[in-house]
Amino acid sequence: MKPYKIIPALVFTILFIFACDTKKQNQITNSSDYNKYLNIEGNKSLDFAKKEIDFWQKKYDAAPNQDTYLGLMASHYATVFEYTGDIENLYKTEELLTKVNVDNNYSRVSNLRSLGRNYISQHRFKEALVLANKALAIGEGLKESQKLLFDVQMELGNYSEALANLNAIKDMNDFDYLIRLAKWNDHIGDLDTAISFMEKARDIAEKEDNKTLKIWSYSNLGDFYGHAGRLQESYDNYLKTLEIDPNYSYALKGIAWIVFSHERNTKEANRIVEAIELTHNTPDFYLLKSEIAEFEGNEREALVNKNAYFAMLEKNNYGAMYNKYNTLIYADSKETASKALEIAKIEVDHRPTPDSYNLLAWSYLNMGDNKKALEIVNKHVVGKTYEPNVQYHLAMIYKSNNEMNKVAPIKKELLSSIYELGPNMEEKIKQL
Secondary structure (H helix, E strand, O other), X not given: OOHHHXXXXXXXXXXXXXXXXXXXXXXXXXXXXXXXXXXXXOOHHHHHHHHHHHHHHHHHHHXXXXXXXXXXXXXXXXXXXXXXXXXXXXXXXXXXXXXXXXXXXOOOHHHHXXXXXXXXXOOOHHHHHXXXXXXXXXXXXXHXXXXXXXXXXXXXXXXXXXXXXXXXXXXXXXXXXXHHHHXXXXXXXXXXXXXXXXXXXXXXXXXXXXXXXXXXXXXXXXXXXXHOOOHHHHHHHHHHHHHHOOOOHHHHHXXXXXXXXXXXXXXXXXXXHHHHXXXXXOOHHHHHHHHHHHHHXXXXXXXXXXXXXXXXXXXXXXXXXXXXXXXXXXXXXXXXXXXXXXXHHHHHHHOOOHHHHHHHHHHHHHXXXXXXXXXXXXXXXXXXXXXXXXXXXXXXXXXXXXXXXXXXXXHHHHHOOHHHHOHHHHHHHHOO
């Protein structure tokens, strides 16, 4: 063989080796780490909750004046909801807690707070605030009521009130304070500080060897590390969560996102998601599968999953829980942009946060009213939130109003946030 004929083969070999090395560098996950969590038979925590519900129901039937039994059943129905995603269990929890509160004339702070947290799960934030304030007024267990008030005020966008309640419970040795301090710092855009406080909370959970707190801190650190681009640590924390609770589907979903968004392995991401759906079936998984199909270029499959999402919403009453998703989906099409606007207005009324105003502005932009969109973001969004999806909408609104000098710095920031936004956003960001 003449020397010049060797060159193409040599170049191909070098490129092949380079490609393999790049793929290896991108690889964070290993299916052998999590395969054992994909098809687990049974769920001890779920089985226990169901047995407890049956036990306390019989006790209550025999002594219907004992409303303590209702509270115990409510907590176990909440556990069933957490593991299955079946919305009826969340409503059953509400029904029982409402009865307990009515029977006690809304006088017991623990019952008030429990119902308030149920309302938060349902995105009924204003009603949760009423209950939190009732609990605060009674005065018993003041710090616990202030923790609830912080949570509710953050959801409602009442940030000065939230901070006041956070300062009122200050205790650097308290897990509950630290996780809220982490949330506050994440809200103001200081992710590194947020992570440091979440790590301190984790240390407390480990020192106390508290299973529930360890699950909470590991899974949330998985999220925070992901936002910071520390993907190996994110993955490791999701695995640590699953080691404690093999049925904790939230951690598996986090791993699926790493596989999809970072490694771009759509087949494996789908395999994980479909395994989760067997035991924890909620509408958002259809949207994730639609996103994966879109990245594969399979428009038909993307539409099938989007339709399945809406079919599930129609079959079950999720209230306002999926309003954000619905707004973003409807805003994507000129034909349904008016629907997006209707829902966005409801969201602003329910929770006037920068994120809700972002949905409103985005809806106006997609209806062709770029001036209105700019007016809204300038008043309610700019400098008030640092979420990448909001920043993308902000850049698009600036671009539509020919304020290109404001687009460039956002674009630079967004290019470092593609993991969080998802691979489908990469080309859109490059076109800003």
